[in-house]
Amino acid sequence: MMDVGRHPNIELMAYSEVEDISGYVGNFKVHVRKKARYVDATECTACGDCAKVCPIVMPDAFQAGLATRRAIYIPFPQAVPSAYIVNADECLGNNPIACGKCIQACDKGCIDFDMLDEIVALDVGAIIVATGMDVYDPTALDEYGYTSIVDVITSMEFERLISAGGPTEGHFVRPSDRTRPKRIGFVQCVGSRTLHSEKNPDGARGNPYCSNICCMNTIKDSLLLKDHYPDTEITVFYMDIRAFGKGFEDLYMTSKAKGVRYIRGLPGEVVADDATGNIHLYVENTATGLLEEHDVDLLVLSVGTVPCKETDLVRQLLTLSRTGDGFLMEAHPKLKPVDTPTKGVYVAGCAESPKDIKDSVTQASAAAARAEILLNAPKIKVEAITAVVDPDLCKMCGQCAAVCPFSAILWEKKQVARVVSAACAGCGTCAAECPFDAITMRHFTDQQVYAMIDAILETNPLEKILAFACNWCSYAGADTAGTARLQYPANARLIRTMCSGRVKPDFVWYAFQKGAPMVLVSGCHFADCHYINANRQTVRRVDALWEGLEQHGVRPERLQIDWCSAAEGQKWARIMREVEELRAAVTPDEVERTQEALAGKKVPRTSQVWRLKAPAPATLACYRCGHTWPVTFNLEEDKERMCPACRSNSVRVVL
Amino acid sequence: MSKENDEQIIDVSGFDPHFRDEIAAEPGGEHIRRCYSCSTCTAGCPVAGVTDKYNPRRIIHMALLGMREQVLNSDFAWLCSVCYTCYERCPQDVRIPELMTAIRNVAVREGIIPATFKLQVAKLREHGRLYEIEAFENERRADYGLPPIEEETEEVRTLLDHVGVKEEP
Numbered sequence: 001m002m003d004v005g006r007h008p009n010i011e012l013m014a015y016s017e018v019e020d021i022s023g024y025v026g027n028f029k030v031h032v033r034k035k036a037r038y039v040d041a042t043e044c045t046a047c048g049d050c051a052k053v054c055p056i057v058m059p060d061a062f063q064a065g066l067a068t069r070r071a072i073y074i075p076f077p078q079a080v081p082s083a084y085i086v087n088a089d090e091c092l093g094n095n096p097i098a099c100g101k102c103i104q105a106c107d108k109g110c111i112d113f114d115m116l117d118e119i120v121a122l123d124v125g126a127i128i129v130a131t132g133m134d135v136y137d138p139t140a141l142d143e144y145g146y147t148s149i150v151d152v153i154t155s156m157e158f159e160r161l162i163s164a165g166g167p168t169e170g171h172f173v174r175p176s177d178r179t180r181p182k183r184i185g186f187v188q189c190v191g192s193r194t195l196h197s198e199k200n201p202d203g204a205r206g207n208p209y210c211s212n213i214c215c216m217n218t219i220k221d222s223l224l225l226k227d228h229y230p231d232t233e234i235t236v237f238y239m240d241i242r243a244f245g246k247g248f249e250d251l252y253m254t255s256k257a258k259g260v261r262y263i264r265g266l267p268g269e270v271v272a273d274d275a276t277g278n279i280h281l282y283v284e285n286t287a288t289g290l291l292e293e294h295d296v297d298l299l300v301l302s303v304g305t306v307p308c309k310e311t312d313l314v315r316q317l318l319t320l321s322r323t324g325d326g327f328l329m330e331a332h333p334k335l336k337p338v339d340t341p342t343k344g345v346y347v348a349g350c351a352e353s354p355k356d357i358k359d360s361v362t363q364a365s366a367a368a369a370r371a372e373i374l375l376n377a378p379k380i381k382v383e384a385i386t387a388v389v390d391p392d393l394c395k396m397c398g399q400c401a402a403v404c405p406f407s408a409i410l411w412e413k414k415q416v417a418r419v420v421s422a423a424c425a426g427c428g429t430c431a432a433e434c435p436f437d438a439i440t441m442r443h444f445t446d447q448q449v450y451a452m453i454d455a456i457l458e459t460n461p462l463e464k465i466l467a468f469a470c471n472w473c474s475y476a477g478a479d480t481a482g483t484a485r486l487q488y489p490a491n492a493r494l495i496r497t498m499c500s501g502r503v504k505p506d507f508v509w510y511a512f513q514k515g516a517p518m519v520l521v522s523g524c525h526f527a528d529c530h531y532i533n534a535n536r537q538t539v540r541r542v543d544a545l546w547e548g549l550e551q552h553g554v555r556p557e558r559l560q561i562d563w564c565s566a567a568e569g570q571k572w573a574r575i576m577r578e579v580e581e582l583r584a585a586v587t588p589d590e591v592e593r594t595q596e597a598l599a600g601k602k603v604p605r606t607s608q609v610w611r612l613k614a615p616a617p618a619t620l621a622c623y624r625c626g627h628t629w630p631v632t633f634n635l636e637e638d639k640e641r642m643c644p645a646c647r648s649n650s651v652r653v654v655l
Numbered sequence: 656m657s658k659e660n661d662e663q664i665i666d667v668s669g670f671d672p673h674f675r676d677e678i679a680a681e682p683g684g685e686h687i688r689r690c691y692s693c694s695t696c697t698a699g700c701p702v703a704g705v706t707d708k709y710n711p712r713r714i715i716h717m718a719l720l721g722m723r724e725q726v727l728n729s730d731f732a733w734l735c736s737v738c739y740t741c742y743e744r745c746p747q748d749v750r751i752p753e754l755m756t757a758i759r760n761v762a763v764r765e766g767i768i769p770a771t772f773k774l775q776v777a778k779l780r781e782h783g784r785l786y787e788i789e790a791f792e793n794e795r796r797a798d799y800g801l802p803p804i805e806e807e808t809e810e811v812r813t814l815l816d817h818v819g820v821k822e823e824p
Contacts, residue, residue, distance in 0.1 A: 143699055143744055194746035195689070206746060239693040268698025268744070282704070284694040289713060291703060 005080035012080060019119065021127070021317045024408065024423035025344030026380060030122045036115040037085040039072070043110040044083035046074055050102035050111065056090050060167075064157045066175070067167035072102050072111075077165055086111070126344045126371035129328060130364065131314055133350035136191030136211075136304045140204040144187065144301055149272040150176040151279055152299045154190075155217055162224055172228060174298045176277060181232075181297035184225065185281060186218045187267060188238035192304035203306070209325045211304030212354040215242045218302045219251050222260040234260040235294060237267055237283055245358070263292070270299060305354040318345050319407055321532045327353050332530070338367040341532045342406060343423060346370050385426035385443050385498060391416045393438035400430035400439060403501075405532035427531035428502030432541065435605065444497055446504065453511050456493040461515040462591060465492040465576075465583050468507070470500045470535075473524035473565045480569030481576075488573035489580035492520070499523065501534030505541045508559060509603045512549070512594055517586035518558055520579055525563045526640040535563075539638070540610050546623075546652050548604025552597045557623040558586065560650045563640060578624055578648065609653045610635065618655050624648035670721030677761060678718055684757030689747040690715045696741035696751050702734055709734040711741060711751050718758065730769045732758040776820055783811040 005012050013032060020031040039050075054070035062076040071090040074082070092099035094113040103111050135156050138146045145152050151174045153161070164170035174181045192214065194206025218236055225232045241262065243252040256262065269282045273295075281294040307326035315322055320340050321329045328351050331339035338346050346367040349360040374380065387409075389400075394416045401411035408423035409430060417438075419430075431439040437446060456464055469475040475496050481488065497503060500523025508519050521542055529535040538561070546556040560582070562575050609618075618633035622643035629644070633653050641651035671677075678684035696711040697703050703710050709731050718726050726732065735755040742752055762768070778785050783806045793803040 141744075143695075189693070189746075193691075195748045197748035199743060199748070239691065265694040265698060268695055268700065282698050284697040284703075284710070284712060286692055286694050286712065289710065291697065291707070 001078060001080040013120070014079075014081060015085065016120075018317060024420050025342075025374070026125045026422060028124045028127060028344065030124055030127070032120045032122060034118040034120055036088070036117050037083070038088065038091075038111060038113055038115050039084045039086060040110040040112060041081045041083035043108050044081075045108065046082045046084065048074075048084075049105045049107070050084055053101040053105045055099065055101065056092065058087075058090055063167050064154070064160045066157060066160055084110075086113075125375050126346065127318065128346045128348055128364075128367045128371055129314055129318065129320070129340070129351050130348045130367075131310065131351045132308050133305045133327075133354060134308045136206065136306050138190050138301050138303055141190065141206075141301075143269055144190065144267070144299075145270040145272065145279075146301060149270065149279060149299075150174075151181070151272075151277070151297065152270060152301065154301050154303045155186075155214065155221070156303065158221060158300045162221070162228070172225070179297075180229065183233045183235075183296045183298075185267075185279070185294065185296035185299045186221070186234070186236045186302055187299065188214060188218060188236065188241075188302045189266065190214075190301040190303045191306070193239075207304065207306060207325065209354070210242065212242075213356045214302040214304055216245070216248055216251070216356065218300075219243065219248075219255045221300070222255045223251065223258065226255075226258045226260065230258075235296065236260060236262045237265060237281075238262060239264060239266060245356070263287075265292075305350065308351070311351065314351070318342055319405065319532065320345065320347075321529075323353075324527055325353075327351065329527075338363055338370055341425070341530070343425070344374060380422065382421050382424070383426055385441065386421045386424040387419045387426070387428065387430050388440045388442060389417050389419055390438045390440065393436050395436050395438070397435070399433050399435070403429050403433045403534075403537050405429070405534050425531055427499035427534040428497060429499060429531070429534040429537045432502055432504040433537065441498075441502060444502060446506075449495060449497075449504075449507055450510060452495050453507065453514060453516075456495075457511070457514045457516055462517055462586070462588060463491050463583075464516065465489075465518045465520060465579055466511050466516045467492045467494050467520040467522060467579075468500065468503045469494045469496055470502075470523040470530075471496055471498045472530040473528060473563070474500070474522035474572070476566035477522075477564040477568045477572040480566060481572040482569075484569045486569055486573040488576040491580065491583075492576055499529070499531045499534045500538040501531060503538060503541070505545055505603050505605060508545055509548075509598065509601075512554065512558070513598050515591050515595055517591055518560065518579055518583040520560045520562065520575070522562045522564055522575070525565055528565060539641075540607060541605075543607035543609050543653065544604045547607050551604075552601060554594045554597060555590070556652065557582065557650075558594075560623060560648075562649045575648070578646070582624075608655055609633070612655075616655060618653050621652050621654050622646060622648060623650040623652060628654075665720070667720065671723040672721045674721045674723040674726070675719050677723075678754070678757055681757035681760055683750065683753030683760075686747070686749045687715060687718060687754055687757075690719065690749050691747060692716060693746060695744050695746065696749075699740050699744055701738060701740065702736050706734070711735070711755070714758070715749065715751070715754070726758060727762045727765055727767050732762065733769050733772065776815070779811055780815060781808070782806050783808040 004010050013034060015037050016032050016034045018030060019033050021028060023029045050072045051070045054072045056071035057068045059065040060067045060069040072084050072086045074084050094100045094103060138144060138154060160166040161168060162172050172180055191206040192211040195208050196203055222234045225234060241252060243249050263285050265284045265286045267281045267283045271280045273280055278295045279299050283292055285292050319342050323329045328347050330337050330347060330352055331341050338348060340347050348364040348367040396414055396416055398411045400417050401409040406423050406425055408420045409417050410420060411417040428441040428444055431441045456466055469478060478494060500521055503521050511519050521538060523535045523538055524530060542561045545559055549556045549559060560579055564571050612635045615632050615634040618631055619628050620631050621628045625643060625646035627643055627645035642649055643651055675687055678687050692712055694712045700711060714731055732755050735752055737752045739752055742750055745751060775785060788804060788806050796803060
């Protein structure tokens with residue numbers, strides 16, 4: 001931190017908040033609120049005279065509430081800049097009657113209560129998000145007694161108690177009677193590997209993922225204790241010890257060799273014995289299958305990690321997406337692990353997923369290098385697949401700007417939409433949305449797609465399945481099926497688009513008008529969309545098409561939709577077999593009637609389902625196997641729809 | 656190897672690998688496959704605290720292994736007191752009390768019902784309650800100012816017949 005503070009090329013803005021970010025790769029404009037700290041940071045020498053006279057005493061958050069600080073304080077000893085700060089909400093104010101003691105105490109006159117917040121505008125080329133994480137709060141797990149028993153503490157509190165810079169200066173004592181605990185228990189997986197369910201809807205009792213760092217943290221803590229106080233009896237209650245990193249297994253073995261007991265089984269009940277001050281645990285040792293009772297002097301809950309609570313704010317500022325666990329999503333889990341879907345924005349550390357110091361440093365180094373590559377290039381190259389607006393055809397409606405996941409389309413009322421090529425990722429969902437055909441997707445033009453549909457349906461159209469497959473997942477999934485030599489009907493003809501969001505409803509309509517028996521639209525799984533959430537537009541368009549087909553007496557089942565990842569070759573083969581079965585049932589008569597019914601008819605673009613303002617009772621109908629089931633449908637929470645009977649995604653919401 | 660050791664070895668060859676699916680298909684048993692044996696259920700279970708005959712984690716583990724005969728023929732699934740402590744705490748939302756009901760339902764279909772439960776049903780048929788109403792009970796009620804009650808056997812019998820509980824279950 002000191003090095004960062006001193007570096008001539010690094011401007012550190014502590015106690016500041018990002019208010020707004022606009023622009024695009026290479027040309028971001030960032031507005032930062034530098035909050036008033038009421039102390040001149042360049043003059044303050046951190047002598048601490050001010051804090052000595054401050055009458056306000058508050059819990060010290062850095063010491064996990066185990067110590068106190070004043071209203072004028074330094075957040076933690078190594079803080080950069082090394083200067084005091086006034087918490088204005090707590091301070092009594094510069095009023096001679098009320099207080100103002102610190103001003104008198106400060107010889108250098110650094111304290112200035114007239115300081116104001118300052119908004120700083122910065123021009124930056126690249127942004128690295130490293131906003132970190134929070135720690136899980138075990139209050140809801142009342143079986144562990146965290147709030148009712150003083151000597152049940154979290155691993156963060158343990159860290160402060162054993163730290164030389166902690167409230168006890170490294171003399172390890174338990175909170176209740178300030179004696180050194182001789183028997184210490186650790187409970188693993190607190191707040192981790194816990195499914196969200198009816199009784200745990202918001203993750204108060206824990207989150208589904210493994211928090212990554214808690215096992216090794218406990219092993220490290222056990223070694224620290226054994227080093228400081230070899231006579232300590234340590235028992236770790238766990239269900240799986242995940243010691244997967246370099247040197248980790250060694251540490252685990254060392255801990256065991258030093259006499260730390262590892263018992264497989266989580267405690268079910270923790271009770272305090274007021275007479276002795278002991279903590280009594282009931283646990284089943286699953287190795288023996290017997291219920292055991294343990295007494296410890298101090299119990300440490302090895303708490304998991306949670307996304308930092310401002311993650312959603314960061315996501316909105318930078319148009320990023322979050323994975324199901326709430327952490328920020330990388331552009332590709334394997335090939336672009338530090339890039340985000342927004343060009344010029346990179347991610348490092350626990351903002352992306354829970355990780356330890358080494359992994360954070362690795363990812364941060366990578367993110368810095370990625371940003372460096374971008375900043376050192378005199379020009380950046382964009383793939384030649386971006387969108388272009390034809391100003392003669394544009395009717396200035398702005399629908400394209402509304403669906404662009406990257407905010408790459410600049411549009412104002414009564415103005416022709418303009419695409420920022422540097423920000424455009426080429427998904428094509430704008431071109432699919434434009435009702436006036438005013439947007440051309442380079443190398444994926446409407447003309448090219450229509451020509452492909454014509455070619456596919458030129459001979460024996462009745463035997464063909466017309467399938468739209470997205471470049472990243474479905475097309476790659478079909479490739480996987482091929483390289484794995486999986487057998488499936490070979491009569492599908494694939495049209496590759498960058499994203500399923502490129503599939504214009506007109507394409508599907510045209511295919512049916514031309515006599516296609518079956519059309520399949522396929523893309524990435526919902527959480528995996530390579531264009532943030534462009535495939536949500538796909539669902540909306542398919543919903544509209546289903547309604548339109550039904551209105552004109554065409555069986556909507558003939559339009560299928562499925563999500564298939566690049567690894568799901570098996571799934572692709574299954575989709576092909578199932579869709580082929582449906583195709584075989586389409587008769588020449590039916591196709592002819594469809595062509596008559598749809599001739600000259602307008603392409604449906606809106607769906608009743610997507611006009612819902614509130615949750616409504618509905619029936620979900622699987623168009624693959626015919627299974628139906630009732631739900632209360634909430635458009636806000638409409639995730640990946642899947643049939644519980646056949647696992648297909650061709651599920652329509654029937655109101 | 657001693658005989659004692661021999662008995663501790665589990666021979667999986669005779670097990671029914673589809674037993675878990677059979678339970679999962681039963682209402683309440685859907686989440687059985689989620690269990691990762693953390694044993695939060697057993698460690699907090701009031702019944703397991705007094706008898707080692709009942710151990711929910713072990714029952715689930717046996718069911719997952721496919722020990723169909725042992726699970727259905729033993730009375731341990733019937734010992735659950737349905738207090739829902741494990742239900743609240745299970746990190747994988749296995750819904751253990753409902754799972755135990757699912758196992759009982761499979762057992763009942765196979766005609767396996769512990770004698771106590773048969774006796775209880777017989778008592779219900781006989782008296783309309785789990786115990787006989789005699790003058791003593793009504794005297795006690797009168798002491799507390801409560802009206803006397805009579806056995807309403809017919810209604811209960813009708814109910815039992817209606818839900819299909821047979822004379823001799």
